[in-house]
Amino acid sequence: MQSTKPHAALLASPGMGHLIPVLELGKRLVTNHGFHVTLFVVATDASTTQSLLKEPYPHINIIILPFVDISGLIDPAATVVTSLAVMMRETLPSLRSAILALKSPPKALIVDLFGTEAFAVAEEFNMLKYVFDTSNAWFFAITIYVPTIDKNVEDKHIIQKQPLSIPGCKSVQFEDTLQAYLDRNDQTYIEYKRIGIEMPMADGILMNTWEDLEPTTLGALRDFQMLGRVAKAPVYPIGPLVRPVGPSVPRNQVLNWLDNQPYESVIYVSFGSGGTLSSDQMAELAWGLELSKQRFVWVVRPPIDNDAAGAFFNLDDGSEGIPSFLPEGFLDRTREVGLVVPMWAPQVEILAHPSVGGFLSHCGWNSTLESITNGVPMIAWPLYAEQKMNATILTEELGVAVQPKTLASERVVVGAEIEMMIRKIMEDEEGFGIRKRVNELKQSGVNALSSKGGSSYNSLSQIAKHCELSLHFQKAKAQGA
Ligand code: UDP
Secondary structure, X not given: OOOOOOEEEEEEOOOHHHHHHHHHHHHHHHHXXXXXXXXXXXXXXXXXHHHHHHOOOOOEEEEEEOOOOOOOOOOOOOOHHHHHHHHHHHHXXXXXXXXXXXXXXXXXXXXXXXXXXXXXXXXXXXXXXXXXXXXXXXXXXXXXXHHHOOHHHHHHHHOOOOOEOOOOOOOEOHHHOOHHHOOOOOHHHHHHHHHHHHHHHOOEEEEOOOOOOOHHHHHHHHOOOOOHHHHOOOEEXXXXXXXXXXXXXXXXXXXXXXXXXXXXXXXXXXXXXXXXXOHHHHHHHHHHHHHHOOXXXXXXXXXXXXXXXXXXXXXXXXXXXXXXXXXXXXXHHOOOOEEEEEOOOXXXXXXXXXXXXXXXXXXXXXHHHHHHXXXXXXXXXXXOOOHHHHHHHHHHHOOOEEOOOOXXXXXXXXXXXXXXXXXXXXXXXXXXXXXXXXXXXXXXXXXXXXXXXOHHHHHHHHHHHHHHHHHHHHHHHHHHO
């Protein structure tokens, strides 16, 4: 007998920053909305991805699509965006075969930003098609708006470096703009604009944000006089979706160490799944941590000059041993107060630990939400992608972060400034205000997800209803035939 549960297929592109929220979406569809979920994941050899997928996820059928070798299709210096776009394009034939092989075809296909070309596959199988923007509404707004503007307007932003005004939304300063727009001769630009054109073709647009976090931008996306005419499809803010503290994460050295530190005394330093620093910046960061005399946990990676996303596809390199590239004597001098973790740490568990009181972050959207949902104030240190926009939301709109006077991506931030920022969020009066605000936001995120009328909960219920209706119509049609 065929299951009466609606069946949704989710497609996650490579990278923990995409996989984690897509998986969380799958879990919610199953647990709160009675779905059966098939999750398609593009194979990578990253151990972080493999260990995340090893956990049991009841009612989620995980299908690993074969690895695609794109080395012959892209320039060796291609950006992360180009690599992901090409990888996802090359995956389409195996996605099609995998859907064909399923016993019951899914009613909906939900893809992340890099999967929009799979809409054609969804149409072949008569499936509803959704895009899940795993970032925020403002990022979505610029992504869909830029392809609609004429060359003059674009020139003003990209060449003359003027702010880009987006109807009904906060303008994007040139300094914050998406890296993808900066070189119009690069494939990244072409891929990104294509994505911006394809996303609004969905039946619905899901976002990892919530009504009270971005009311103005969400309002503009729904207003036909503003950005609604570009967004076209209904917008569903369903966040904050973050990986919960997992029983599967063993008590490791970091968590044991945190157990012995005072309440909110530790600053956690990490640059996401791909971020890397230059060697000069790494030395200054070490110096700043030392000067601040605060307790810290620092996830370190080998420095790479001129590639802030240097670890995105190379996370496993050099994960063994104590880093030899830190300044001489740093480890000895900070032994009593700090812990250095090579390459990767259990971030959610760290941010949820009562001893952690601050987060120096690259402002990836998952990291941002993990910090907010744990009530942890931030130092915003954006590196690439939409992270500068995220940092602006955090500092200027929400007031839950401080940032260097000049962006860390523009110059080396010196140790004394780093010390000052750390003290600001960990000890100063200003830090208390930031802590209060981030705790208010934490509560607003909890409210949004509440099954008792939370806005994000309701958004996902609407999608569930849409899928159920489609199932119902198809059955009625089949019976009538
Ligand atoms: N992450 C982690 N340990 C690390 C670094 C990252 O668990 O040492 C997780 C982090 O909790 C987040 C994701 O990887 O869920 C990174 O996503 P984000 O959007 O913050 O940044 P990206 O890696 O996509 O730049």
